[in-house]
Amino acid sequence: MSVEIYSTDTDSGQISVIRKDGPSSYKTVREIAVANAPRGSVKFTRDGRGFVSNTSQNSVSELDALTRREVARITVGFGPRGLGIVPGERFLLVSNSGSNTVSVVDLESRTELTQVAVGRDPRHMAISKDGQFAYVCVWGSGYIAKLDLRGLHSDGSADSVREIARIRIGEDSFPYSLNIDRTGKRAYVACNSVAELPVIDLATDAVIARVPVPGDGGRAVAFTPDNQYALLTLERTSSVAVVDTDSLHVTRTIPVGPAPRGIIVDDNDSTVYCAAFSRAVPDEEEIEFSFNPHSLTVLHLDGVDLSLPAEEGGKVQYDEIKVGYGPCSVSIFDSAQVEYDNSKLNEAAARLGETAKTAS
Numbered sequence: 001m002s003v004e005i006y007s008t009d010t011d012s013g014q015i016s017v018i019r020k021d022g023p024s025s026y027k028t029v030r031e032i033a034v035a036n037a038p039r040g041s042v043k044f045t046r047d048g049r050g051f052v053s054n055t056s057q058n059s060v061s062e063l064d065a066l067t068r069r070e071v072a073r074i075t076v077g078f079g080p081r082g083l084g085i086v087p088g089e090r091f092l093l094v095s096n097s098g099s100n101t102v103s104v105v106d107l108e109s110r111t112e113l114t115q116v117a118v119g120r121d122p123r124h125m126a127i128s129k130d131g132q133f134a135y136v137c138v139w140g141s142g143y144i145a146k147l148d149l150r151g152l153h154s155d156g157s158a159d160s161v162r163e164i165a166r167i168r169i170g171e172d173s174f175p176y177s178l179n180i181d182r183t184g185k186r187a188y189v190a191c192n193s194v195a196e197l198p199v200i201d202l203a204t205d206a207v208i209a210r211v212p213v214p215g216d217g218g219r220a221v222a223f224t225p226d227n228q229y230a231l232l233t234l235e236r237t238s239s240v241a242v243v244d245t246d247s248l249h250v251t252r253t254i255p256v257g258p259a260p261r262g263i264i265v266d267d268n269d270s271t272v273y274c275a276a277f278s279r280a281v282p283d284e285e286e287i288e289f290s291f292n293p294h295s296l297t298v299l300h301l302d303g304v305d306l307s308l309p310a311e312e313g314g315k316v317q318y319d320e321i322k323v324g325y326g327p328c329s330v331s332i333f334d335s336a337q338v339e340y341d342n343s344k345l346n347e348a349a350a351r352l353g354e355t356a357k358t359a360s
Contacts, residue, residue, distance in 0.1 A: 004020065005321070006042045006333060007329075040052060060105070091107060122139065195214070198211075219235050238258050256297040260274040302317075
């Protein structure tokens with residue numbers, strides 16, 4: 001077991017686990033049943049604990065990446081969506097879109113400690129590299145909530161977590177998710193209802209650019225391993241906009257599967273995975289690949305010059321992985337980089353043994 005791709009299949013109520021056996025070689029090895037309407041990408045700790053929100057059942061499922069099973073459910077607020085594991089990995093943050101709060105969860109006891117009030121309908125989030133602050137997209141109020149996490153590191157006080165700033169994106173912009181670039185200095189915001197990609201300077205909490213993009217419907221942002229390009233999924237145009245992080249302009253767009261949402265880059269080989277959420281097949285694109293819904297689009301960027309338009313920079317090579325219904329997000333688990341401790345291995349082995357006894 002090495003690199004595995006986790007697809008959050010909202011309509012199927014499951015997580016598809018796909019093993020990467022080599023270039024263009026993928027095999028579905030498990031479909032993990034969770035609660036109704038899982039949302040967002042699975043977030044992993046260094047020792048292989050995975051977490052995903054169950055929006056319709058007000059809980060977070062904990063997955064064991066070693067046994068590829070759900071091992072626990074943690075009750076949180078109403079309509080959980082975005083997750084963030086705080087560096088140190090003792091605490092998990094959960095945005096509750098129906099409660100207008102962010103839960104602070106103790107991962108040792110698997111209990112919700114408190115809920116922090118924010119604006120209307122919080123969605124996905126990112127946590128600063130040093131773990132001092134969290135940035136939460138408040139979808140219904142058009143701003144990014146900055147939460148102070150410093151008390152979690154100093155004395156483990158969940159009650160000290162609070163909103164300390166609001167970074168305004170714009171009325172009716174509907175910021176859906178954001179991602180912090182590899183330098184840790186800027187956050188890029190995917191907005192549902194404006195044809196732009198806002199860029200935030202995290203040193204000043206100011207929007208320093210609003211990059212025009214070819215359409216609204218932004219859902220998620222990822223970065224190439226060299227941080228030279230931001231990749232923004234555009235749900236309504238079934239494409240990925242490539243944004244130069246130096247000049248802050250779009251260099252090209254890449255067609256992908258219908259209604260892409262989640263996106264992630266495998267740093268081992270720069271392969272890109274996009275979740276094609278659409279429930280219907282879109283109009284034919286003028287490309288040499290036929291996309292299907294309920295799949296992951298795999299983009300191979302080797303030999304492609306992203307600084308140039310498609311006709312000049314070279315063709316992207318594609319693969320497709322069929323998954324469950326309504327894949328909304330995608331993540332990567334690399335067992336070669338996991339730091340298991342003996343207690344976790346023993347716990348996982350015990351769970352695996354109990355499952356085997358039950359099955360027999």
